[in-house]
Amino acid sequence: MAQANWPEQTPRGGIDDKSLKDLDAIVKKHGMGKNLYEEMKKKRDMWRKEVINIAFIGQARQGKSSLINANLGQKLAKVRATGVCTTDIRSFPHPRNQNIVMWDVPGIDAVNYPREEYFEKIGYYEHNYDFFLIVTMGVFSSDAKYVADLVQENNKRFYLVRTHIDDTIRNQRRDTGNNLAEEDIIAETRRNIEQELNTFAFDTKKFKLYLVSNFDPLKYDLPKLQKDICQDSVSELQQEALLLTIGGYGEILICLKYNMFQDRIKNVALASAAGGAFSINEFNVEVDLRSLIDETLLYFEGFGLSKESIATFEELNEVEKGTIENALRKLLRKKYCLLYEVREEAPWVLSSWDSIKTGALLIAPKFVKLLVCEMSLFAGSDVAESTAKLLLPFVGSIIGAGISYAVTSYQLNSFLDQMKEIALFVNSYLADAPSRRMEAFEVPEDE
Numbered sequence: 001m002a003q004a005n006w007p008e009q010t011p012r013g014g015i016d017d018k019s020l021k022d023l024d025a026i027v028k029k030h031g032m033g034k035n036l037y038e039e040m041k042k043k044r045d046m047w048r049k050e051v052i053n054i055a056f057i058g059q060a061r062q063g064k065s066s067l068i069n070a071n072l073g074q075k076l077a078k079v080r081a082t083g084v085c086t087t088d089i090r091s092f093p094h095p096r097n098q099n100i101v102m103w104d105v106p107g108i109d110a111v112n113y114p115r116e117e118y119f120e121k122i123g124y125y126e127h128n129y130d131f132f133l134i135v136t137m138g139v140f141s142s143d144a145k146y147v148a149d150l151v152q153e154n155n156k157r158f159y160l161v162r163t164h165i166d167d168t169i170r171n172q173r174r175d176t177g178n179n180l181a182e183e184d185i186i187a188e189t190r191r192n193i194e195q196e197l198n199t200f201a202f203d204t205k206k207f208k209l210y211l212v213s214n215f216d217p218l219k220y221d222l223p224k225l226q227k228d229i230c231q232d233s234v235s236e237l238q239q240e241a242l243l244l245t246i247g248g249y250g251e252i253l254i255c256l257k258y259n260m261f262q263d264r265i266k267n268v269a270l271a272s273a274a275g276g277a278f279s280i281n282e283f284n285v286e287v288d289l290r291s292l293i294d295e296t297l298l299y300f301e302g303f304g305l306s307k308e309s310i311a312t313f314e315e316l317n318e319v320e321k322g323t324i325e326n327a328l329r330k331l332l333r334k335k336y337c338l339l340y341e342v343r344e345e346a347p348w349v350l351s352s353w354d355s356i357k358t359g360a361l362l363i364a365p366k367f368v369k370l371l372v373c374e375m376s377l378f379a380g381s382d383v384a385e386s387t388a389k390l391l392l393p394f395v396g397s398i399i400g401a402g403i404s405y406a407v408t409s410y411q412l413n414s415f416l417d418q419m420k421e422i423a424l425f426v427n428s429y430l431a432d433a434p435s436r437r438m439e440a441f442e443v444p445e446d447e
Helices: 017-030 034-044 064-072 115-120 143-151 164-175 183-196 220-232 237-245 251-274 287-300 306-314 323-335 337-351 363-381 382-395 397-433
Strands: 052-058 091-096 097-106 131-136 157-162 207-212
Touching: 034 091, 034 251, 052 064, 052 237, 064 091, 064 097, 064 131, 097 237, 115 143, 131 143, 143 157, 157 183, 164 183, 183 207, 207 220, 220 237, 220 251, 237 251, 237 287, 251 287, 251 397, 287 337, 287 397, 306 323, 323 337, 323 397, 337 397
Parallel strands: 052 097, 052 131, 131 157, 157 207
Antiparallel strands: 091 097
């Protein structure tokens, strides 16, 4: 099983040499104040404009719709009943990011999608697919090799996905009197598929094979598939867009998202240094509270911990409604009070922000009190002071900008570390509950 690659230590507010050079270049081009602030905000939101198309190729009733739903984190693709067949190409834009589209694409057949016309008929050039998932619940045919060769010729990524591995394990155990271990069945299934592919002269060193269960998304290879798609992105921007949008849990995916969020913190903190709307203590530090809240809510979305994400996961995996949500709220109230206030109050405040002059102060008083206390303590620390001095050559005498950078960076890293802990907690309970009913999902008592 792939291991998560966690960074050794989370940075705490300091600014590195590369960030200083980036800030210097941007300040020279745009100046300080509103222009710089808008430029930094635009830079950190560029991922929203990245267009990505993912094709799920295969015959009807092979598990494509369920696989699309698992990656969307939403129940949008209708699962076809037995006996129902369609030759239509269906598109499913992600509900939170319409620029990322998942396509249900029929496989090759002699009547509707013959080999010689296949790429033209599926709109290969029209839709400009970025990734291809060749999906089957049985064996891969020579058609899979034909599609994979065409994809490789066009320098695109493809993945072989064998669905319903849970059914294979269950059937094997039934046939053998439950005498085979799960890992042995998986290993044998993988060997058999590779042998089948070798008969088609498939280069087994170049393709990636994934055994997945669409109804048990944390087990088997689905998290690894999602992680590999993100890591195979052609650009950092494309990877960021996928990580911030794609549904799913699993430690390796949580790790990848955590590392990506760490990289984003620099741009958010630099935007805060350029100008904001929240004074802290006697330092008169202007921290962009709205950006801080926006980014924290993005953590909830990215890690699948927003109310909408949790509700959808419960529906997709047949978990009793409210089971995970109630346990998560209990955990947040008990151990992560500030994050609890952001999750509960911030969405409403942000939706009314433009029409309310003092929108920041409408957040629950407890949130404001906790935030001011925590950030004020840091604003007076040696780290904040030293960061401010480092920034002085670029921003003149505005020492507040340096402290604002340090405070925002510190607070976001603190939120991010807490969010990682929460995501791993939820992941561990989901992985340990095969029924997905979550009867044992309880918040541990403090030691």
